[in-house]
Amino acid sequence: MHAKVVVVGSLNMDLIVRTPRFPVGGETLAGHGFATAPGGKGANQAVAAARLGTTVAMVGCVGGDAHGAELRAGLLAEGIDCSAVAKVPGVATGIATILVDDAGQNAIVIAAGGNAEMTAERLADHDALLQAADIVIAQLEVPMATVEATLVRGHELGRTVILNPAPAVGPLPAHWYGLVDYLIPNESEAALLTGLPVDSPETALQAAQRLLEAGARRVLVTLGSQGVLYADGERHMHLPVEPVVAVDTTAAGDTFVGGFAAGLAEGLPLEAAIRLGQQAAALAVTRPGAQPSIPHRHELPA
Template identity: 65%
Template sequence: MQAKVVVIGSLNMDLVIRAPRLPRPGETLVGESFVTVPGGKGANQAVAVARLGSPVAMIGCVGDDAYGEQLRAGLLDEAIDCSGVQTVKGINSGIASILVDDHSQNAIVIVAGANGQLSPASVQALDALLLDAQVVVCQLEVPLPTVEYSLRRARELGCTVILNPAPAEAPLPAHWYALVDYLIPNESEARALTGVAVDSPGTAQIAARALCEAGVQNVIVTLGSQGVLWMGPDGVEHRPAYAVQAVDTTAAGDTLVGGFAAALARGQAPGEALRLAQAAAALSVTRQGAQPSIPMLADVERLMTP
């Protein structure tokens, strides 16, 4: 099937350590467990789209190493179109070192590896994947010129454009905002983009208003256990989170982004798409790991059924 969603972004192998708490600077802690899990924000979001009901293609780069082979194989197992996943010779695949504590909070360090080789020319050469896509999803774990090209090309083609500005360390280039239909930051990313200390629905609304005034059509700020704050042309709405027992928050945001994209591509109204995305994210935090935690559509629909 022709992909209705194209995800342009990173593929990483996640190196996950569980420990009682996050270490202080200079401190050595004894960990509880270690696993390697396929991840990367782009790949996670592509898996979420696939499991939550829409055909999807992935555009990205892996290294010519064992991790690269595993990352590609994992996406193929999800029936994701990997014709846009390129293998870069002589460079390692991207990795993310993830520390998760007993309160399910995490600290993450990423090394781009092959993700840093995804260029605008690479995406341009794969234009056939974009031509019939309904939704294009980008993040910030690949070079920024590539993100900009992808946003601009998706806008030219009339696609719905979703940008998950992660990891954000500073405001985005001003001319990007008008290229984005849905900007989906978390609390720390919203603060990096606006300077507003986001820790509640009220402060999220202040940050979202600033981003809408900058030119974004819709802003969805994810607030963890406090739900999401959505601001768009029709106003502002705070949606509480589903009540679940969190085990690991890794990839919860990616699950929400992918679920939202999948639902939009299936023709659901944005409000219903966001409801499904929140339910999917809620289920994901009840499971460990990045891609292994992303639920199937049937599981999400059961959670949503009164």
Template identity: 65%
Template sequence: MPAKVVVIGSLNMDLVTRAPRLPRGGETLIGRSFATVSGGKGANQAVAAARLGAQVSMVGCVGNDAYGEQLRGALLAERIDCQAVSVVDDSSGVALIVVDDASQNAIVIVAGANGALTPEVIDRFDAVLQAADVIICQLEVPDATVGHALKRGRASGKTVMLNPAPASHPLPADWYAAIDYLIPNESEASALSGLPVDSLDTAKTAAARLIALGAAKVIITLGAQGALFANGTGIEHFPALQVKAVDTTAAGDTFVGGFAAALAAGKSEAEAIRFGQSAAALSVTRAGAQPSIPTLSDVQAFKAP
């Protein structure tokens, strides 16, 4: 049987426009295209883990609107267990995304139904958590829910991962003991550590700081500079695969889902990181969030230039 991954988090409809560059304050730009694409960090990571070999269950909330039906349907199409995706009396979450010609993006999120994912909902679906090998959380749902899910996962003896996205301040100190793998990007690592992260050396300093704060293991994703893995005994750099980027949306989510799927399947940490990097590299060569996420066969056939 495939390893079981449970993702607790957000489902958003991404409203995506492409423009020559990101707008400045007060400026109106003419966009080149517009699309609605199923997304949300939680749902993206669930799709990534499912396409990359894991058996996946999603825990989250959608609204009783057309977007909610589409978001739930997109997960079901990936054979993701949605028994714990609740429909609530609210609008579904949305993300407003602008992608520029350099494939960088700016995103504004409106939580909507994601705000209804409470600790009580987590408890209601505790049997889903108990069936997991790996539990993944992010920060697009209420902090109280994330903290509760992390601690419940730890108490149940599961491998617990937190992708602290989006992060604007340090994590609660009592969360660290519940997390096996903390997986921020540069800006998130900076927010959590209180240190600037703008180079490989500063990322190493921030990783060491996060370990000192109580993180057991840290993976900082660095885009074109690769990834750093840190634990209590040292730090290792994993160089990035060089590809031509089209759209970086969901690259981090693809890495997290791929890393979780590989680790749950018995791969070593180094193998799982390289697998996640290959999946993320493939994803940035394609447009969109969930549409860009590769399959296991895609990654197995992938040869970086």
């Protein structure tokens, strides 16, 4: 299969605990629900792009355990090409422990497991997938050397390169910016990348301008209920979103990235591709879980 979108990134099993609020240090709280669900930023974005109408291939690693088998089977059921999802014996599949409070906000701790085995050498083994793609997506839940190799190769091939710098821990390597066609941080990630406070469309624009000065071609700052701020070297626009009642914000950003990529792969104009991602993310936050919350294209407004 020649996938229009290739996602290089993480696959996690999410362990989700519902809690009235987040505990403070040393405190034990009684939760009121537990579930497991397939997740990982890379896999979430792959599922979103597939459900929203494009062909997708996933490049990543799982462990030789039941979680890994379940994650791979789930992607295959979505019609995603998993020929480049490696099973690594003797290693645990990545997991994310997710606390979701009654306001729908989440706090997440991840253990990389098999995702740490996704090396640049493994990526090189699947270069044919990148060559056949239109769009290449990366995040930061696999080794940085692998992310860099993804950006470099995607750029060399003239593909549309999307980087979701999540989870961000600080500024990106300076030479990465020129390799990326669309940089898509959320508010906290944009703040970490720039050192600027980001809590509104106005402050998001300031951060986006700083990222453009660093060499990014186009920046989309996702602002949750405040919509998306887009900026490039010539223009900027704020696209608000219809208010919804959030149940669980897990994978909202991933759904946006996958939906936006699906829109680009379909040939939609930029603003329409952003709207597609926004509509999908807005529906996703009204449902629990990561991949279980991601909508199909037919569920979205026409």
